[in-house]
Amino acid sequence: MRYLSITGFYPDEKQDDSLQFQLTIKDYELNQALAQLTESKKLEEIEPGELELTGAQILQIAELLEVDFPEGLEYFIGARAAS
Structure with a gap:
């Protein structure tokens, strides 16, 4: 099964x-x-x-997941295989 992972890095x-x-x-x-x-x-x-996620996508994801994303980072989403 696949799942998604969101990562954040400094610009x-x-x-x-x-x-x-x-x-x-x-x-x-x-x-x-x-x-x-x-x-x-x-x-x-x-x-x-x-x-790479856009600012608008981050806002939507934050609302969907009820998560506060730290400001000032660039965010990415990727599919991973479950181990």
Whole structure:
């Protein structure tokens, strides 16, 4: 089964590529909702890799997941295979 993971990093100009935020979503229904929100696809149709999230997407995701995202980071979402 696949699931989605959201990561956050400082912008490139900070010259610090260390991971600053990570959120793994294991709930199937939330993963499906996120897949539709970010790529307009079913979770099973999303290819491996990372997609940069827009500010508008982050706001929608924060509301959906009821999570506060730290400001000043660039966020990415990617599909992962469950181990």
